[in-house]
Amino acid sequence: MSYRFSHRIYRLPLQTPLRTAHGWWAEREGILVRLEDESGSVGYGEIAPIPWFGTETMIEAEEICRKFSDMVSDDILDNTPERFGCVRFALGQARERRPANASANRLPVAALLPSGKDGLRVFPEKLEAGFLAFKWKVGVGAVDDELGVLDDLLAQLPAHAKLRLDANGAWSRREAGRWLARCADRPIEFVEQPVAPTEEDTLLGLANDYPVTLALDESVVHLSEARRWQAMGWPGVFVIKPALAGPLNEVCDWIVKTKADVVFSSAIESALGRSAILQAVLAQSLTRRALGFGVAGIFGDRKWDGPFIGPLADASCVAFNPGEDLWNALN
Numbered sequence: 001m002s003y004r005f006s007h008r009i010y011r012l013p014l015q016t017p018l019r020t021a022h023g024w025w026a027e028r029e030g031i032l033v034r035l036e037d038e039s040g041s042v043g044y045g046e047i048a049p050i051p052w053f054g055t056e057t058m059i060e061a062e063e064i065c066r067k068f069s070d071m072v073s074d075d076i077l078d079n080t081p082e083r084f085g086c087v088r089f090a091l092g093q094a095r096e097r098r099p100a101n102a103s104a105n106r107l108p109v110a111a112l113l114p115s116g117k118d119g120l121r122v123f124p125e126k127l128e129a130g131f132l133a134f135k136w137k138v139g140v141g142a143v144d145d146e147l148g149v150l151d152d153l154l155a156q157l158p159a160h161a162k163l164r165l166d167a168n169g170a171w172s173r174r175e176a177g178r179w180l181a182r183c184a185d186r187p188i189e190f191v192e193q194p195v196a197p198t199e200e201d202t203l204l205g206l207a208n209d210y211p212v213t214l215a216l217d218e219s220v221v222h223l224s225e226a227r228r229w230q231a232m233g234w235p236g237v238f239v240i241k242p243a244l245a246g247p248l249n250e251v252c253d254w255i256v257k258t259k260a261d262v263v264f265s266s267a268i269e270s271a272l273g274r275s276a277i278l279q280a281v282l283a284q285s286l287t288r289r290a291l292g293f294g295v296a297g298i299f300g301d302r303k304w305d306g307p308f309i310g311p312l313a314d315a316s317c318v319a320f321n322p323g324e325d326l327w328n329a330l331n
């Protein structure tokens, strides 16, 4: 099959800038791609890189798009190098021609709590809103201070709710050991990326030494990395941001075939990328874990944000075919 290819760049300010390990993130930059096949059928896809998280840069993604000529074949698209996971996600999405199916499945959504004591302030609001899964960013302040806040958070956690912790690779092995010992036998769903992705032996060692479930996030940006960790015998969870990982159907097939224990998470993509992900996840039984998509309304623009996402994600959270609207908005 060959396609007429075109792309457009978008820049969306974040309504509330996000604090990351690499400073403040205030604007989401990405690229929409459009593929029109020989029958005139059109599909759209979204490239939403996070370079500091290990993806290609915007400049690299743009360069690939500029190198595609107006007409591209499946062969050319399939030859996009593996490390361009965001581009490969978008090309897969834009070639998808299956009709959208509104699934009856539902999955809980995890509410994101800000780091430090702010987590305690936001927690009651989220609980009130009906959330039962919570994610709290740790590894930002001193260990003792944060462990104190952890006790306060757990004291308020209802019996049926669970807390996940995300250290974003910030701890040393020693710090991780203190935390994981403290988390044992408490309602911690898992601890995400306790140490840096480069510390592979430490990650495997911690997973075997402590009873708390661990999750990899920064370590498994691309599907190939998740496969590698799985082959090494990783006993825990894989946090997958499908918009960064590669073609969505490959991610889904991997989960179905290997029964990998996966949490799906947002890469702060727009309604276009997110809808494709939620549609696939809700249509198949790929996970029972709460979705990491508690970032509703991040652009403050209904068109780009898509449907509101509350404590429970279902078909109403999926925007059906938002591509053309968003594409035209960039004209």
Ligand code: MG
Pocket: 166, 168, 192, 193, 217, 218, 239
């Ligand atoms: Mg994470």
